[in-house]
Amino acid sequence: MNVEGQQANPAKSGLEGIKTLAISVSSSRLFWTGLALFIILLVDLMISPNFFEIRLVNDRLVGSIVNILDNSAPYALLAIGMTLVIATKGIDLSVGAVMAICAAVAVTLIKQYEAGATEFYYQPGFVILITIGVGAICGLWNGILIAFLNLQPIIATLILMVAGRGVAQLITNGQSPTFTNDTLAFIGRGVVWGVPFPIYIAFVVLIFVTLLVRRTALGLLIESVGVNDRASYYAGIQANAIKVFVYVLSGVCAAIAGMIVAGEVKSADPHKAGLFSELDAILAVVIGGTSLLGGRFYLFLSVMGVLIIQSMLAGLYVSTLHPTTNLVVKAVVVLAVLLLQSPEFRRFISQPFGKLSRRRR
Amino acid sequence: MTTNPQQMTPLLEVKGLTKTFPSTVALSEVDFTLLAGDVHVLVGENGAGKSTLIKLITGVHRKDAGTILLEGKEIDPRSPRHAQELGISTVYQEVNLIPTLSVAENIFLGRQPLRWGMINMRAVERQAKQLLKDFNVDIDVTRNLSSYSVAIQQIVAIVRGVSLSAKVLILDEPTSSLDHHEVEMLFSVIRSLQARGIGIILITHFLDQVYAIATRITVLRNGKKIGEHLVSELPRVQLITEMLGKELTKDSDEQDENAISKHANSETFLKVNGFARKGTIEPFDLEIRRGEIVGLAGLLGSGRTEVAHLIFGVEQNDKGEAYVNGKPVNIKSPRQAIRHGFALCPEDRKIEGIIGDLSVRENIILALQAKMGWFNYLSRQKQNEFANQMIKALSIATPNAEKPVKELSGGNQQKVILARWLIANPDFLILDEPTRGIDVGAHAEIIQIIKRLANEGKAMLIISSELAEVVEYSDRVMILRDRKKVRELEGNDINENTIMKAIATD
Ligand SMILES: Nc1ncnc2c1ncn2[C@@H]1O[C@H](COP(=O)(O)OP(=O)(O)OP(=O)(O)O)[C@@H](O)[C@H]1O
Ligand SMILES: [Mg+2]
Numbered sequence: 004m005n006v007e008g009q010q011a012n013p014a015k016s017g018l019e020g021i022k023t024l025a026i027s028v029s030s031s032r033l034f035w036t037g038l039a040l041f042i043i044l045l046v047d048l049m050i051s052p053n054f055f056e057i058r059l060v061n062d063r064l065v066g067s068i069v070n071i072l073d074n075s076a077p078y079a080l081l082a083i084g085m086t087l088v089i090a091t092k093g094i095d096l097s098v099g100a101v102m103a104i105c106a107a108v109a110v111t112l113i114k115q116y117e118a119g120a121t122e123f124y125y126q127p128g129f130v131i132l133i134t135i136g137v138g139a140i141c142g143l144w145n146g147i148l149i150a151f152l153n154l155q156p157i158i159a160t161l162i163l164m165v166a167g168r169g170v171a172q173l174i175t176n177g178q179s180p181t182f183t184n185d186t187l188a189f190i191g192r193g194v195v196w197g198v199p200f201p202i203y204i205a206f207v208v209l210i211f212v213t214l215l216v217r218r219t220a221l222g223l224l225i226e227s228v229g230v231n232d233r234a235s236y237y238a239g240i241q242a243n244a245i246k247v248f249v250y251v252l253s254g255v256c257a258a259i260a261g262m263i264v265a266g267e268v269k270s271a272d273p274h275k276a277g278l279f280s281e282l283d284a285i286l287a288v289v290i291g292g293t294s295l296l297g298g299r300f301y302l303f304l305s306v307m308g309v310l311i312i313q314s315m316l317a318g319l320y321v322s323t324l325h326p327t328t329n330l331v332v333k334a335v336v337v338l339a340v341l342l343l344q345s346p347e348f349r350r351f352i353s354q355p356f357g358k359l360s361r362r363r364r
Numbered sequence: 365m366t367t368n369p370q371q372m373t374p375l376l377e378v379k380g381l382t383k384t385f386p387s388t389v390a391l392s393e394v395d396f397t398l399l400a401g402d403v404h405v406l407v408g409e410n411g412a413g414k415s416t417l418i419k420l421i422t423g424v425h426r427k428d429a430g431t432i433l434l435e436g437k438e439i440d441p442r443s444p445r446h447a448q449e450l451g452i453s454t455v456y457q458e459v460n461l462i463p464t465l466s467v468a469e470n471i472f473l474g475r476q477p478l479r480w481g482m483i484n485m486r487a488v489e490r491q492a493k494q495l496l497k498d499f500n501v502d503i504d505v506t507r508n509l510s511s512y513s514v515a516i517q518q519i520v521a522i523v524r525g526v527s528l529s530a531k532v533l534i535l536d537e538p539t540s541s542l543d544h545h546e547v548e549m550l551f552s553v554i555r556s557l558q559a560r561g562i563g564i565i566l567i568t569h570f571l572d573q574v575y576a577i578a579t580r581i582t583v584l585r586n587g588k589k590i591g592e593h594l595v596s597e598l599p600r601v602q603l604i605t606e607m608l609g610k611e612l613t614k615d616s617d618e619q620d621e622n623a624i625s626k627h628a629n630s631e632t633f634l635k636v637n638g639f640a641r642k643g644t645i646e647p648f649d650l651e652i653r654r655g656e657i658v659g660l661a662g663l664l665g666s667g668r669t670e671v672a673h674l675i676f677g678v679e680q681n682d683k684g685e686a687y688v689n690g691k692p693v694n695i696k697s698p699r700q701a702i703r704h705g706f707a708l709c710p711e712d713r714k715i716e717g718i719i720g721d722l723s724v725r726e727n728i729i730l731a732l733q734a735k736m737g738w739f740n741y742l743s744r745q746k747q748n749e750f751a752n753q754m755i756k757a758l759s760i761a762t763p764n765a766e767k768p769v770k771e772l773s774g775g776n777q778q779k780v781i782l783a784r785w786l787i788a789n790p791d792f793l794i795l796d797e798p799t800r801g802i803d804v805g806a807h808a809e810i811i812q813i814i815k816r817l818a819n820e821g822k823a824m825l826i827i828s829s830e831l832a833e834v835v836e837y838s839d840r841v842m843i844l845r846d847r848k849k850v851r852e853l854e855g856n857d858i859n860e861n862t863i864m865k866a867i868a869t870d
Binding site: 218219220221223224226227230231233234235236237238239240241298299 | 678697698699702708710715716717718719720721722726730731733734735736737738739740741742784
C-alpha cells in the first residue's frame with residue numbers, strides 16, 4: 004500500500020554503493036566477531052613473536068595455532084549443541100557433567116575389553132556407540148523434564164549437572180580409571196595427515212549439524228519456538244519435540260566431547276572431566292551473537308567464539324603474566340569482545356566522532 | 365482547510381517531525397498541534413505512521429529531525445518514563461501492565477506511598493479505589509488485574525497514566541478489543557478527562573468512534589500529514605478519501621439472499637455435538653458446511669474465543685463429539701486440527717500469532733512448513749514466491765519480505781497471520797477478530813477475501829465484535845451469552861437488531 008518511495012534509491016553512484024556495502028559489512032556479526040578474533044591473535048603475536056610458527060614433529064604439526072584448534076575441539080562440540088538449545092530459549096548446564104558420565108562409561112567399558120571380555124558390546128566400536136547413546140539418554144532426560152514436565156531449563160539441567168558427577172563416580176567406583184586401548188585414545192590424541200583428530204571431529208560435526216538444521220526446516224522451527232513457543236504451537240509446530248531434539252543433540256555432542264577428553268589423558272576423572280566447561284560453551288555461544296532470549300542462532304559464530312576464548316587463553320599461557328591474573332584477564336577480554344559487538348555501544352562511542360564530522364559538513 | 369488554532373499556546377506542538385527506519389521512511393516532516401481539552405484523533409492506513417508519531421512524542425524512538433514543544437517549551441523525551449515525568453502519559457496498542465499484580469499495585473507501581481520505608485498497602489488501595497471512582501468505575505482493586513476484562517485493564521492503564529499528573533494523554537487503538545458498552549465506558553472516562561483540560565490524542569480505525577468523540581482529526585498517509593480538520597467540518601467520505609488517497613470502492617456483489625439454499629446441498633464439513641468444557645463453555649452444537657460462513661457473536665468474555673480454542677484443540681472438550689466429513693475425530697492439539705484441514709487466526713496476535721524476530725517470509729510459510737514436516741523443507745525460491753504473492757494479495761505494507769515482522773505496523777502484522785493460514789490452504793478457517801486493528805481500506809479487502817474463500821468452498825467460522833461485519837458475510841450466526849450458546853440465526857433473521865437482542869436479553 005505505501006511501500007513506494009521507501010526503498011533506497013537504486014540509482015546510486017559507485018562511491019555510495021561502496022559506502023552501503025561497507026555499512027552492511029560493518030553491521031554484520033561475522034565482521035565484528037572476526038575482528039575480535041583477529042585482534043586477539045594479533046595481541047598473541049605481539050606477546051610471542053613465533054606464535055604462528057608451525058613445525059612438523061614426528062609426523063604431527065606442532066605450534067600454538069594447532070594447540071588452539073586442538074583444545075577448542077571439545078568446547079566447539081559443546082557450543083554447537085548449546086547454540087541450538089539456547090536458540091529455543093533454553094540452556095543446558097549439564098553438558099560438563101554429561102562429559103564426565105560419558106567419559107566414565109567409555110573408560111569403564113573399554114577396561115572390560117582390555118581385561119579380555121569378549122562380548123560384542125565391549126568391542127571399542129560398540130563402546131563408542133554406547134557412549135553416544137548414553138549422552139543421548141542424558142539429553143532425553145533433560146528434554147522430557149523441560150518439554151513435558153514444564154520445568155525451567157536452568158533448573159532441569161541443574162539437576163543433572165549436580166547429580167551427573169555423582170553418577171560418574173558410581174560408574175567408576177569413585178576411582179579415576181586409566182586405559183591403554185588405542186581406538187578410544189585415538190579419539191582424543193590421534194593424528195591424521197599431521198592434524199590432531201579432535202579437530203576433524205569438531206569440523207565434521209559442525210558441518211553436519213549446520214546442514215541438518217539449515218537444509219531442513221529444523222533451523223526455522225527451532226528459531227520459531229525460541230522466539231514465541233505459544234504462537235509456534237498454534238501454527239502446528241511440535242514445540243515439545245523440537246525441544247527434546249535439541250537437548251538430545253546437546254547430550255550427544257557432550258558425549259563426543261567426553262570421549263575426546265578421556266582419550267587425551269587416557270583416563271576418566273569423574274571430578275574434573277568437563278568441569279566448568281558448560282560455562283565456556285555458553286560464553287562462546289553468547290560471543291557468537293546467539294541471544295539467551297532465544298531465536299536467531301549462529302553455529303559458525305559460536306565456534307568462532309570458542310576460538311576467541313582459546314586464543315586468548317593461549318596468549319595468557321605464553322605471556323609473562325602471573326597465572327593468578329588469568330581469570331581476571333579473561334573476564335576483561337570477554338567484556339571487551341561483547342562490547343565491540345554491541346551496536347548500542349558502538350553507536351555510543353562513535354557519537355562524538357559522528358557529531359564532529361557532521362559539524363565539519 | 366486547516367483550522368485556525370486558537371490564540372493561546374497549544375498544549376503540545378510538533379513541527380517537522382521525521383523518522384527513518386532502515387529501508388522505511390516512517391514519518392516525514394509531520395506537524396501536529398494539540399490543544400488543551402481537545403480529543404484529537406489520528407487516522408490513517410495501516411503503516412501510515414500513527415504509532416511512530418506517538419512513539420517519537422513519548423520517547424520510545426528518538427526523532428531524526430523536528431521539534432516537540434510542550435506548553436511552548438521545547439522538550440526532547442528520552443524514554444516513556446521521561447515523557448511521563450514531563451506530563452505525557454501513554455496507553456499503547458497493547459496493554460503494558462503487569463497482569464499478576466493487583467489493580468491497586470498496577471496503578472501505583474514504582475511510586476507507592478511509603479510509611480516508614482514500607483509500602484503502605486492500605487493507602488495504596490484506598491487511593492486507587494478513589495481514583496477509579498472519579499471515573500464511575502467501582503471495582504475491587506485488590507484483585508489481580510488479569511481477572512478483569514480488557515476494557516477495565518485499559519481504564520486502569522489510563523488511570524495510572526493520568527494520576528501521574530498528566531497534561532497529555534495518548535491512547536493508541538485502545539478500543540480495538542472492546543465491545544459497545546466498554547467503548548462507552550472508556551469514552552465517558554475520556555470525556556471527564558477532557559473536561560479537566562487534559563489534551564487527548566487517540567488513534568482508532570473505527571470511524572463511528574471518530575465521529576462520536578473527536579473534536580479534531582489529523583490524517584496521515586505514507587508517513588506524511590494529509591490534513592487537519594475540525595470533526596464538524598469533515599464529511600466521512602472526504603475522510604476516507606484522504607486516508608486512502610482514493611475513494612473506497614464499494615463492493616458490488618450484494619448480500620446473497622439465498623445464502624442458505626446455496627449451501628443446503630453442499631456437504632457438511634464439521635459437525636459438533638454437545639461440545640463442552642467445564643468452567644469454559646456449556647454444551648453446544650454446531651454444523652458448518654463447505655462454502656458456508658458462520659458468524660460467532662457475543663460480548664467479550666461470552667465464550668467466543670473459547671469455542672474457537674475448543675474446536676481447534678488448544679483446549680480439550682470434556683463432553684461431546686466432533687465429526688469431520690462425517691467421520692468422528694478426536695482433536696487434542698492444534699497440530700492434529702491442522703492435519704484435518706483446520707486453521708485458526710488467533711485473537712491475540714502478539715502472544716499467539718506472530719513470531720516477532722522472524723521475517724515476514726518466515727512467518728508466512730510457518731504453518732505450511734509445520735504441516736509439511738521437519739525434513740521436507742520448502743525451497744527458498746518457493747518461500748519467496750509464497751511470501752511475495754501474499755504481500756501483494758493482502759497489500760501488506762513492508763519494503764520487502766525479509767523485514768522482521770515485529771517491525772511492521774499492528775494492522776500489517778494481522779495480515780501476515782492471515783497470510784500464514786491462506787498459504788496453508790485449509791478446508792476450514794476459524795478467524796478470531798480478523799479485522800481488528802485493520803484500516804478501512806484493508807477492512808473491505810479482508811471481507812472480500814472472506815467471501816471469496818467461502819465461494820471457493822471453504823468452511824468458515826468467524827468471531828467478530830463488529831455486528832455490521834457479521835451481518836454482511838454470515839450465512840448463519842451463532843450467539844453466545846455467559847459461556848452458553850443462546851441462539852442461532854439464519855437467513856433473513858440476520859440483522860444487527862436481532863443479534864443485539866439475542867446478545868443482550870433472554
Ligand atoms: N521498529 C521499526 N523498525 C523498522 N520499521 C518500523 C519500525 N516501527 C515501524 N516501522 C515501519 O514504519 C511504518 C509506520 O508504522 P506505524 O507503526 O507507525 O504504523 P501505524 O500507522 O501505527 O499502523 P497500524 O494502523 O497498522 O497500527 C511501517 O511501514 C512500519 O513497517
Ligand atoms: Mg499502530
